[in-house]
Amino acid sequence: MNSNKRSPLGSRQEPRSRVWLLAPILAVSFVLVWAVGAHTAPAASTSVSGAQSTSTGTLLSAPAPFLSPLLNGRVALERRGSPGDPRWITPLYRDEGGVITDGIQVYQPGTFTSPLRTYNTTTDANGAFSVRLDGLWSGVYDIRIKGGDTLSVRKASVTVPPASAVDFGTLLVGDSTGNDVVNADDVSYMVPSFLLCTGDVSYRIYADTNKSKCVNGLDVSALVPNYLRQGPVLTGLQTQLASNAAASLALSPSDTRVAIDEVFTIDIMGNTGAGAADTVQAYIAFDPAYLEVVDSSGQPADKIELNTAVFTSATWNSVDNGAGTVDLSATQFVQPYISGTRKVATIRLKAKALTSGTTLTFAHQAEPRLSDLSLAGTSLSPTISGATVGINSYRVRVYLPVVFRG
Numbered sequence: 001m002n003s004n005k006r007s008p009l010g011s012r013q014e015p016r017s018r019v020w021l022l023a024p025i026l027a028v029s030f031v032l033v034w035a036v037g038a039h040t041a042p043a044a045s046t047s048v049s050g051a052q053s054t055s056t057g058t059l060l061s062a063p064a065p066f067l068s069p070l071l072n073g074r075v076a077l078e079r080r081g082s083p084g085d086p087r088w089i090t091p092l093y094r095d096e097g098g099v100i101t102d103g104i105q106v107y108q109p110g111t112f113t114s115p116l117r118t119y120n121t122t123t124d125a126n127g128a129f130s131v132r133l134d135g136l137w138s139g140v141y142d143i144r145i146k147g148g149d150t151l152s153v154r155k156a157s158v159t160v161p162p163a164s165a166v167d168f169g170t171l172l173v174g175d176s177t178g179n180d181v182v183n184a185d186d187v188s189y190m191v192p193s194f195l196l197c198t199g200d201v202s203y204r205i206y207a208d209t210n211k212s213k214c215v216n217g218l219d220v221s222a223l224v225p226n227y228l229r230q231g232p233v234l235t236g237l238q239t240q241l242a243s244n245a246a247a248s249l250a251l252s253p254s255d256t257r258v259a260i261d262e263v264f265t266i267d268i269m270g271n272t273g274a275g276a277a278d279t280v281q282a283y284i285a286f287d288p289a290y291l292e293v294v295d296s297s298g299q300p301a302d303k304i305e306l307n308t309a310v311f312t313s314a315t316w317n318s319v320d321n322g323a324g325t326v327d328l329s330a331t332q333f334v335q336p337y338i339s340g341t342r343k344v345a346t347i348r349l350k351a352k353a354l355t356s357g358t359t360l361t362f363a364h365q366a367e368p369r370l371s372d373l374s375l376a377g378t379s380l381s382p383t384i385s386g387a388t389v390g391i392n393s394y395r396v397r398v399y400l401p402v403v404f405r406g
Helices: 016-038 184-193 217-226
Strands: 044-048 051-055 070-077 093-096 099-102 104-107 117-119 128-132 139-145 153-160 166-171 248-252 255-259 263-277 279-285 291-293 316-320 325-331 338-351 355-362 372-375 383-385 387-392
Touching: 070 139, 070 153, 139 166, 153 166, 184 217, 217 279, 217 325, 217 372, 248 279, 248 355, 255 263, 263 279, 263 372, 279 338, 325 338, 338 387
Parallel strands: 070 166, 248 383, 255 387
Antiparallel strands: 044 051, 070 128, 093 099, 104 117, 104 139, 139 153, 248 263, 263 338, 279 325, 279 355, 279 372, 291 338, 316 325, 355 387
16 A cells, blocks of 8 residues: 555545644643633623723732622721710611611722712621622722711722721711711701610611710710811811819708799809810700799790800700799700809799799709710710798898887
8 A cells, every 4th residue: 555645625634643642732731721711811802881891900910809898897987986986887778657768878090079889887886897899890999988876987098998997087976967067067967866765766777976866965065176177088087075073063052941922033044163074955844833944024934045155046945834843945056055053044034933942953964954064975964053032921031120229
C-alpha cells in the first residue's frame, strides 16, 4: 500500500503515534483556558433609577461587583438613655397611618439630590442595623439615614459592603412632624398628645421625644437643643447640662390664712440652683371643695397666669376646677435659658369653705404629670414643696396699738 496516499479531505494523514503525543498538550491547554475564564468577572451593566454603572474584572482587579450587598451600620440616639436601653430601638422609617416613608436613602457619590433607592429597617438597642441594598451593585455610595422623629444624618463615600459597621453618628431628636426640621410645628404636633401615654386614643408616638411612653414637658425640653436645626446633619450636638445643685420648685407663700369668699394668689417659683433650665412643669392638685381657680374678675378660670417676662407662651396651660388640677408646662426655646429664682406663674384662687388647712401639692411621682425643672430633656432633680391654705369665716387682721405723745 502506498503510504503517501491522501485522505478524502485532501490532507496528509499523520501516524497515530503523533496524534496520541499531542493529546496531553491539548488537555493542559484546555484546563488553563478554563481556569482563566473562571476567574475573570464578566462585564456587569445595570440601570437603577436612571443611573448606569459598568465594571469588568480581571485576575488582578478588585473583587467583582455583585447585586444586593449588605450594609451594616450603627447610629447613636440622644435623650434616650445609654446604649442597651430599649428606647434606643429606632425604626429607620416613618409610619403614618400605614404609609411608610423609608429612612435609608442611597445616592450616587457626590450628589445627595435624587436617591437611587430607599430602604427601611429598625436598629437594635445598641443602635446597630443591617439592610440589604436590593437592586444596587456593591460599590461606593453617599447614604442618608433618618429615624421616624429624628433629624437625618448623612455620610459620603461609603463602601458597600463595608469592612465593618459604618458609624453614621448621632440622630438628633425632636422632628415630631417628620419634615427634617425642628421648630414650632413640632411642638404643636405634641399638643394633642400632651399628658397622654401609650394606649390613650390620641397618643402620638412621634410626639414622645424621649420614648418614655408618655408625652409631657420633658419631651419638649428634649428637643430644645435642636430647635431651628435642619437635617441632614453631620454630627450630633453635645449639650452641656446644668448642675442641679439646690434646684427647687415651690409654691409661695407656703402657708397662708384667708377668709371665706376671699380671692388670693399663690405663685409657682422655680429655682435652677447653680445651673439653668429650659422647661418648667408644674402639675398641681387641690381640693375643689375648698378652693377654686379664678381669673382677675373672680370668675372660674380654665388656665393660670403665666409670667410672660420669663416665658412668652406655654406649651400647656389648663385648669380643671371639677377635678382640682392645674397643669402647666412652659419652655424657653432659645438661650439664655432661665436661671436663678424666678416666678413662673401665678394661681389666683377663691376660698369656698371653712377649713383649718387644705393643701396644694405638686404631682411628681410618675409620668405623665411629673412636675420638674429640666434642661435638654434632663431633669435638674429639684426639691418639691407645696402650700397649705387655712380658710376662716372672717378675714384675719392684725391691729397695731396707737401711741399718743403727751
